[in-house]
Amino acid sequence: MSRTTRILTVDDSASMRALLNHALTSSGFDVAQADDGVSALEWLAVNEVDVVITDINMPRLDGFGLIEQVRGGARHRDRPILVLTTESSDDKKARARAAGATGWIVKPFDTDKLVAAVRRVAH
Amino acid sequence: MSPEEIQQIFFVECEESLAAAETGLAACKAGTQDADTINAVFRAIHSIKGGAGAFGFAALQAYTHTFETLLSDVREGLVPLRPQLVDLLLRALDTLSDHVTAARGGGEAPDDAALIVEMEAAQANGGGAAGDAPDAPTPDAASPATASDEAADDEPAPIDMMDLDALLADISGGFESQPQAADDRWNVHLRPRAGAMRNGSEPLLMLREIVAMGGECVDCDVSQVPALDGFDPAQGYLGWTFAMPAEVSEDAVREIFDFIGDDCALEIGEDAVMPPVVIEPGMARPAPAPVAAESAPVEAPPPVVHEVKVEVEAAHAQAPAGAAPAAPPAPGQSIRIDLFKLDRLIDLVGELVIAQAMLVQRLDNANVMASEELGLLESLTRDIQESAMSIRAQPIGSVFSRVPRILRDLAASTGKHVKLEVIGESTELDKTVIERLGEPLTHLIRNAVDHGIESAEDRIAAGKPPEGTLTLSAEHRSGRILIAIADDGAGINRERVFAKAVEKGIVSPDAQLSAEEIDNLIFAAGFSTAQTVSNISGRGVGMDVVRQNVKELGGRITIESTEGKGTTFTLTLPLTLAISDGMIVNVGDQTLVVPLAHVVESLRPGADDVQGLGASRHMLNVRGRFIPVLSLREALGASQGATSPEEGVLIVVDTESAGQAALLVDDIQDQRQFVIKSLATNFRPVEGVAGATILGDGRVALIVDVDGLVACALPAHERQAA
Numbered sequence: 018m019s020r021t022t023r024i025l026t027v028d029d030s031a032s033m034r035a036l037l038n039h040a041l042t043s044s045g046f047d048v049a050q051a052d053d054g055v056s057a058l059e060w061l062a063v064n065e066v067d068v069v070i071t072d073i074n075m076p077r078l079d080g081f082g083l084i085e086q087v088r089g090g091a092r093h094r095d096r097p098i099l100v101l102t103t104e105s106s107d108d109k110k111a112r113a114r115a116a117g118a119t120g121w122i123v124k125p126f127d128t129d130k131l132v133a134a135v136r137r138v139a140h
Numbered sequence: 141m142s143p144e145e146i147q148q149i150f151f152v153e154c155e156e157s158l159a160a161a162e163t164g165l166a167a168c169k170a171g172t173q174d175a176d177t178i179n180a181v182f183r184a185i186h187s188i189k190g191g192a193g194a195f196g197f198a199a200l201q202a203y204t205h206t207f208e209t210l211l212s213d214v215r216e217g218l219v220p221l222r223p224q225l226v227d228l229l230l231r232a233l234d235t236l237s238d239h240v241t242a243a244r245g246g247g248e249a250p251d252d253a254a255l256i257v258e259m260e261a262a263q264a265n266g267g268g269a270a271g272d273a274p275d276a277p278t279p280d281a282a283s284p285a286t287a288s289d290e291a292a293d294d295e296p297a298p299i300d301m302m303d304l305d306a307l308l309a310d311i312s313g314g315f316e317s318q319p320q321a322a323d324d325r326w327n328v329h330l331r332p333r334a335g336a337m338r339n340g341s342e343p344l345l346m347l348r349e350i351v352a353m354g355g356e357c358v359d360c361d362v363s364q365v366p367a368l369d370g371f372d373p374a375q376g377y378l379g380w381t382f383a384m385p386a387e388v389s390e391d392a393v394r395e396i397f398d399f400i401g402d403d404c405a406l407e408i409g410e411d412a413v414m415p416p417v418v419i420e421p422g423m424a425r426p427a428p429a430p431v432a433a434e435s436a437p438v439e440a441p442p443p444v445v446h447e448v449k450v451e452v453e454a455a456h457a458q459a460p461a462g463a464a465p466a467a468p469p470a471p472g473q474s475i476r477i478d479l480f481k482l483d484r485l486i487d488l489v490g491e492l493v494i495a496q497a498m499l500v501q502r503l504d505n506a507n508v509m510a511s512e513e514l515g516l517l518e519s520l521t522r523d524i525q526e527s528a529m530s531i532r533a534q535p536i537g538s539v540f541s542r543v544p545r546i547l548r549d550l551a552a553s554t555g556k557h558v559k560l561e562v563i564g565e566s567t568e569l570d571k572t573v574i575e576r577l578g579e580p581l582t583h584l585i586r587n588a589v590d591h592g593i594e595s596a597e598d599r600i601a602a603g604k605p606p607e608g609t610l611t612l613s614a615e616h617r618s619g620r621i622l623i624a625i626a627d628d629g630a631g632i633n634r635e636r637v638f639a640k641a642v643e644k645g646i647v648s649p650d651a652q653l654s655a656e657e658i659d660n661l662i663f664a665a666g667f668s669t670a671q672t673v674s675n676i677s678g679r680g681v682g683m684d685v686v687r688q689n690v691k692e693l694g695g696r697i698t699i700e701s702t703e704g705k706g707t708t709f710t711l712t713l714p715l716t717l718a719i720s721d722g723m724i725v726n727v728g729d730q731t732l733v734v735p736l737a738h739v740v741e742s743l744r745p746g747a748d749d750v751q752g753l754g755a756s757r758h759m760l761n762v763r764g765r766f767i768p769v770l771s772l773r774e775a776l777g778a779s780q781g782a783t784s785p786e787e788g789v790l791i792v793v794d795t796e797s798a799g800q801a802a803l804l805v806d807d808i809q810d811q812r813q814f815v816i817k818s819l820a821t822n823f824r825p826v827e828g829v830a831g832a833t834i835l836g837d838g839r840v841a842l843i844v845d846v847d848g849l850v851a852c853a854l855p856a857h858e859r860q861a862a
Contacts, residue, residue, distance in 0.1 A: 033190060072190075097341060103208075124190045125193035138341055
């Protein structure tokens with residue numbers, strides 16, 4: 018792909034966003050940040066994106082809600098959405114999958130694996 | 141941004157999370173146990189755990205994990221939130237705070253073993269076994285199990301598939317599709333499902349990854365592809381078999397697909413066969429074109445459809461909970477700004493205020509009547525100034541929220557249980573002031589509990605409730621902020637304070653002091669009324685340091701104490717450090733600014749008020765008390781100006797080290813806000829001068845460093861005054 022892959026990271030923790038930003042930009046990705054589901058939707062309303070990486074536990078609109086809204090909308094419905102969270106229970110995974118998540122990465126993430134995961138879904 | 145900087149952000153977040161959890165648990169304790177509150181606490185702990193893992197703080201991560209697991213069960217309603225549990229959670233939070241401090245300072249992690257046991261017990265007792273155990277099933281274990289279950293359910297289909305595989309292998313000749321082949325390669329069968337496409341995956345990328353690992357495609361199962369009119373592009377009809385080199389581990393392959401989970405059926409192993417096609421609901425069904433496909437879709441759906449339905453229900457159940465928080469306005473929507481940029485803005489606003497004042501003065505001098513536009517400019521300037529200030533302002537609640545922790549620690553060490561009442565925690569003041577307020581406030585609270593509030597027995601004997609009450613309040617009053625720390629304890633024992641001060645040589649035994657003056661003795665350096673040095677006062681901070689801290693913030697501290705009823709310390713602080721109130725005074729041809737924080741009163745002395753002392757010294761009689769007079773003209777070496785008190789105005793000021801003094805000036809011009817410009821950065825430090833400011837007419841005026849000036853100009857007087 019000739020164009021730089023653009024990733025939206027959604028996490029209410031600024032340090033986690035900074036970590037993701039650091040890991041992804043140093044691997045050559047173009048990274049945008051949102052601090053919860055609502056601001057992510059606001060950003061998505063006016064921007065194009067290749068991959069969304071979202072936390073689950075967030076104020077206002079959580080990760081499940083965000084995924085459902087993206088899948089339910091028209092503009093970004095086919096975009097890969099990776100869930101990045103400390104929770105790894107099957108119940109949560111099933112919920113994320115039902116909402117339409119593309120994949121699941123457990124925090125704390127390994128930069129190489131994160132990048133591999135992004136490359137795996139970025140189309 | 142460097143990793144260290146990111147780590148700093150994390151610690152700032154930890155502070156915020158700890159405060160949020162404290163607030164939430166306090167609300168729980170007070171009886172507010174709704175889902176939002178508990179969720180907020182959970183989220184705070186969860187967030188610390190996430191960061192701790194990311195930054196490699198193992199002890200912090202392990203501890204928050206236990207904490208979070210318990211909270212998770214509370215949130216799910218599996219463990220009832222009884223008062224004892226709230227107390228346990230509060231204690232756990234204290235230890236968490238210690239953990240964060242240890243992680244930040246590189247110190248030793250607190251001993252949390254007992255608490256972990258307690259938390260685990262609380263979780264087990266609450267029926268937590270059914271709860272969500274975050275790390276119990278490994279991600280790898282989940283999907284293959286499901287896949288093989290499905291394979292078992294769909295017994296007939298795999299056999300068909302096997303035959304086809306074998307057939308295809310025979311036809312293509314030489315390709316090995318059986319794992320038992322002489323070659324030590326091993327096979328992976330995979331079949332992406334509809335969900336993969338629907339959820340944004342691109343199976344092609346995964347196939348490429350397998351190829352990149354050295355996998356060789358030995359078979360592509362196209363047998364399930366329906367006729368064109370029954371074809372749904374979103375379904376997964378194709379299956380692939382790859383022969384993987386022996387050196388590639390099974391786990392490495394599983395890892396690629398672990399990611400996509402059930403959306404790609406994967407079979408690895410000696411007896412593995414190609415997984416069946418699963419046509420997912422909600423999509424166009426293919427026409428039953430190939431006979432072999434018939435059996436698979438018909439038999440496969442039950443488990444899958446069932447599973448999807450459950451998930452959808454779960455998702456629906458989740459939806460209101462997920463959507464609900466959007467309704468109330470989010471309190472924490474904010475952006476982070478480099479403090480430097482903010483200070484630059486405040487600085488510029490300061491310049492704007494000056495420029496505006498200069499313009500007014502110039503127009504006034506030119507006899508241009510204050511027009512409507514000028515009034516508008518003035519009010520806009522004031523609004524901009526206030527807005528800029530409010531950006532730096534934070535609610536004092538961030539400081540107050542640490543108090544419950546202090547009180548719990550004190551209760552543990554002194555046995556005095558103190559109830560906390562907080563008033564006006566949303567009162568805002570400058571960030572820097574807030575940051576520097578923590579230490580003096582902490583000491584005042586320790587002091588209030590240690591020295592102010594009596595033991596439970598003494599309180600009962602005095603007819604008071606056994607539990608003491610500490611009231612913290614904050615309010616804005618005429619451009620300043622008042623913070624009061626009030627206890628309902630025994631009040632200051634003035635006889636003891638006086639005796640102690642005499643013993644320490646702070647006052648002479650025959651000094652006649654008012655009650656207020658005796659109270660203020662506790663701020664004297666080297667004073668302590670504690671009969672034994674307790675571990676609370678053992679932090680090496682005396683009340684003199686508290687007063688010094690407050691003074692450095694441009695504030696004042698006053699005491700009001702009633703014996704038997706309690707003591708109230710009141711801090712009066714400026715809202716910001718960049719702009720201050722000052723008295724503009726004239727000395728000869730100089731204009732000076734005296735910070736209002738020091739000014740007690742100003743007066744034009746009568747002949748009887750001032751007494752000469754030697755050739756050129758004077759003492760001012762303030763209601764029976766004598767304080768030294770300091771001529772600013774002399775101190776500054778000015779060539780003109782008032783030399784004797786009768787010719788000018790005296791400003792009585794409070795100083796840190798030399799008590800009160802009276803500054804002699806020619807006259808007072810005005811009293812107004814001024815923007816402080818550092819002299820040290822623009823010129824060099826000058827003794828007796830705190831900085832400079834620009835006046836409305838554009839001239840520079842020096843700001844008097846009252847403490848420094850009085851201390852260096854009046855050493856002899858100081859001794860005489862004492």
